Amino acid sequence: LNAAAEYAARERQRQLTKPPGSLGRLEDLAVRLAAMQGSERPCVDPAWISVFAADHGVAASGVSAYPQEVTAQMVANFAHGGAAISVLARLWGASLEVVDVGVARPLPGLPSVVAARAGEGTANFLAGAAMTEAQLALAMAAGREAAERAWRAGSRLFIGGEMGIGNTTSASVLACALLKLDAAVLVGPGTGLDQAGVARKREAVERALRLHGEDAGQPHGALLRLGGFEIAALCGAYLRCAQLGLPALVDGFIASVALLCAERWVEGVSAWCLFGHRSKEPGHAVVLAALGADPLLDLGMRLGEGSGAAAALPLLQAACALHNGMATFAEAGVAEA
Amino acid sequence: LNAAAEYAARERQRQLTKPPGSLGRLEDLAVRLAAMQGSERPCVDPAWISVFAADHGVAASGVSAYPQEVTAQMVANFAHGGAAISVLARLWGASLEVVDVGVARPLPGLPSVVAARAGEGTANFLAGAAMTEAQLALAMAAGREAAERAWRAGSRLFIGGEMGIGNTTSASVLACALLKLDAAVLVGPGTGLDQAGVARKREAVERALRLHGEDAGQPHGALLRLGGFEIAALCGAYLRCAQLGLPALVDGFIASVALLCAERWVEGVSAWCLFGHRSKEPGHAVVLAALGADPLLDLGMRLGEGSGAAAALPLLQAACALHNGMATFAEAGVAEA
Numbered sequence: 001l002n003a004a005a006e007y008a009a010r011e012r013q014r015q016l017t018k019p020p021g022s023l024g025r026l027e028d029l030a031v032r033l034a035a036m037q038g039s040e041r042p043c044v045d046p047a048w049i050s051v052f053a054a055d056h057g058v059a060a061s062g063v064s065a066y067p068q069e070v071t072a073q074m075v076a077n078f079a080h081g082g083a084a085i086s087v088l089a090r091l092w093g094a095s096l097e098v099v100d101v102g103v104a105r106p107l108p109g110l111p112s113v114v115a116a117r118a119g120e121g122t123a124n125f126l127a128g129a130a131m132t133e134a135q136l137a138l139a140m141a142a143g144r145e146a147a148e149r150a151w152r153a154g155s156r157l158f159i160g161g162e163m164g165i166g167n168t169t170s171a172s173v174l175a176c177a178l179l180k181l182d183a184a185v186l187v188g189p190g191t192g193l194d195q196a197g198v199a200r201k202r203e204a205v206e207r208a209l210r211l212h213g214e215d216a217g218q219p220h221g222a223l224l225r226l227g228g229f230e231i232a233a234l235c236g237a238y239l240r241c242a243q244l245g246l247p248a249l250v251d252g253f254i255a256s257v258a259l260l261c262a263e264r265w266v267e268g269v270s271a272w273c274l275f276g277h278r279s280k281e282p283g284h285a286v287v288l289a290a291l292g293a294d295p296l297l298d299l300g301m302r303l304g305e306g307s308g309a310a311a312a313l314p315l316l317q318a319a320c321a322l323h324n325g326m327a328t329f330a331e332a333g334v335a336e337a
Numbered sequence: 338l339n340a341a342a343e344y345a346a347r348e349r350q351r352q353l354t355k356p357p358g359s360l361g362r363l364e365d366l367a368v369r370l371a372a373m374q375g376s377e378r379p380c381v382d383p384a385w386i387s388v389f390a391a392d393h394g395v396a397a398s399g400v401s402a403y404p405q406e407v408t409a410q411m412v413a414n415f416a417h418g419g420a421a422i423s424v425l426a427r428l429w430g431a432s433l434e435v436v437d438v439g440v441a442r443p444l445p446g447l448p449s450v451v452a453a454r455a456g457e458g459t460a461n462f463l464a465g466a467a468m469t470e471a472q473l474a475l476a477m478a479a480g481r482e483a484a485e486r487a488w489r490a491g492s493r494l495f496i497g498g499e500m501g502i503g504n505t506t507s508a509s510v511l512a513c514a515l516l517k518l519d520a521a522v523l524v525g526p527g528t529g530l531d532q533a534g535v536a537r538k539r540e541a542v543e544r545a546l547r548l549h550g551e552d553a554g555q556p557h558g559a560l561l562r563l564g565g566f567e568i569a570a571l572c573g574a575y576l577r578c579a580q581l582g583l584p585a586l587v588d589g590f591i592a593s594v595a596l597l598c599a600e601r602w603v604e605g606v607s608a609w610c611l612f613g614h615r616s617k618e619p620g621h622a623v624v625l626a627a628l629g630a631d632p633l634l635d636l637g638m639r640l641g642e643g644s645g646a647a648a649a650l651p652l653l654q655a656a657c658a659l660h661n662g663m664a665t666f667a668e669a670g671v672a673e674a
Contacts, residue, residue, distance in 0.1 A: 017414050018421055019528040024637030065674040073671040077354050082664025084355055091658045191356040192674060280361060300361025314651035321428045327419025334410040337402040337529060
């Protein structure tokens with residue numbers, strides 16, 4: 001983080017035609033982005049969105065309200081522009097790509113889908129490790145490469161999204177293992193399980209913790225045994241964003257668990273992150289607290305895909321536009337307090 | 338409100354490619370706007386912003402951190418595009434006009450400033466009534482006419498903003514009178530008073546309540562005795578928006594007090610309103626609670642000008658774009674739960 005740019009941006013904020021502090025968190029956002037980008041005049045446009053999609057062996061254990069085919073069907077929906085994240089990307093002028101990190105069956109040629117498959121979905125972690133070392137390396141590389149594509153394209157902000165039926169189960173057990181918490185604290189309804197479904201999911205998480213907990217206290221072991229390819233990819237993307245100095249706007253529960261893995265991998269990674277929203281999925285609050293994060297929006301969203309981050313993107317755009325576009329007291333001839 | 342359009346919009350939300358309810362309040366916003374606009378496919382573009390500016394006699398009693406000249410200086414800043422609301426209007430493609438309802442000294446010809454002057458600022462309500470009946474009528478008409486200009490221009494959403502040194506004092510005493518509350522509950526730092534300044538402001542509000550409280554329990558008497566021209570104009574604008582069926586997005590403390598006046602004037606007016614943000618000014622929470630309102634943003638903003646509503650405008654744009662632009666399960670060939 002660039003202290004000189006941060007200082008210059010804070011000085012500029014004090015000269016803009018408004019009572020000091022009266023734009024609240026929009027002022028802090030501009031200053032944070034200035035520090036991250038090393039520029040007194042930060043900018044988040046163009047923004048880049050990579051949605052990582054993969055399937056989960058644990059989906060066979062009845063932990064989701066939706067059948068596994070929906071992962072591939074939604075990838076097609078992203079590619080054809082009909083999903084929530086597609087609409088938001090168009091609305092705010094962000095680039096959108098979908099990265100197939102391992103949907104169960106290979107997808108036919110779809111526009112703007114990048115093939116970076118680590119396998120045909122993970123194995124069911126109720127029976128063994130979710131993935132091999134080689135698969136973990138491939139999935140994390142897929143995320144790093146997405147961050148690099150964003151950087152090379154001149155993007156000023158990275159948003160990572162995810163799609164994968166069963167992935168709130170994987171994220172819940174990852175968070176339990178890393179934070180040493182009980183399943184009951186982390187497990188929630190995901191895409192919309194009823195009470196019996198949540199109980200089934202909690203039992204699955206408890207079984208997975210009994211089987212893998214010992215070896216899953218650090219992020220490498222946790223992702224290997226309990227991860228999803230898309231969660232490993234997000235972890236790789238956040239690690240690479242921090243190396244590149246590319247600010248990341250973090251989405252909901254699953255993205256935050258991926259960032260928790262990245263932060264445990266390399267301390268300080270989350271300093272390059274801003275947090276878009278507080279998901280309705282109950283585990284998100286726990287993970288946000290562990291990351292010391294206070295998201296911008298709290299609108300009861302729980303969709304994933306990067307949609308909660310994309311919903312907050314205009315606030316970052318506004319923060320930058322205000323910071324760069326408002327007149328100073330001197331320019332406008334306005335008296336100060 | 339149109340129940341058929343509301344029903345049709347709710348049905349459409351259930352068919353979009355996402356778990357039901359997973360877009361949280363963005364779904365509710367789309368359905369509310371559909372009911373207000375009488376259309377299954379709501380839209381908030383183009384949005385219209387009128388900023389009402391006026392001066393306050395009570396400013397002479399040392400209740401603000403800024404000198405009275407700042408009102409006129411900021412009107413010039415709005416007109417020249419350098420203020421926060423100017424930047425946000427440009428960013429989100431909203432029309433912006435400034436309405437001079439009574440700045441202390443007439444302003445030279447400025448672009449996009451509408452002259453609708455009810456006087457040369459209000460009288461100091463610590464010595465008598467803030468305005469005459471004729472002035473109140475003029476100020477409220479200025480607001481009604483702004484809503485009509487928005488409507489005639491084909492705008493789909495109205496945002497009212499305000500500028501007037503001293504107007505948090507007027508808004509605080511109005512809220513105290515209408516809600517029968519003590520000054521201590523409503524009075525805050527406004528643009529940035531220190532502790533001694535807040536104490537002085539509280540004493541002014543208490544004196545005003547002793548002088549006028551009896552005659553200020555209903556909105557007409559309250560605005561006449563304690564109002565500002567810009568607050569009366571906002572009240573008139575909200576009343577007219579409800580008559581026209583034009584949704585209004587309400588800004589912070591002062592705008593909410595104006596809406597409280599309108600709601601007490603004609604019950605049900607606030608059904609045509611959405612609430613942009615929760616201001617840091619402490620009295621705002623009290624007024625929001627009285628209106629039963631739960632704003633979209635809580636970012637510690639406290640600037641006025643309509644800036645908190647304008648910051649929330651992209652969330653309404655997103656809600657409409659998602660509602661109108663997402664594919665249905667049938668269109669996308671995605672399996673349902």
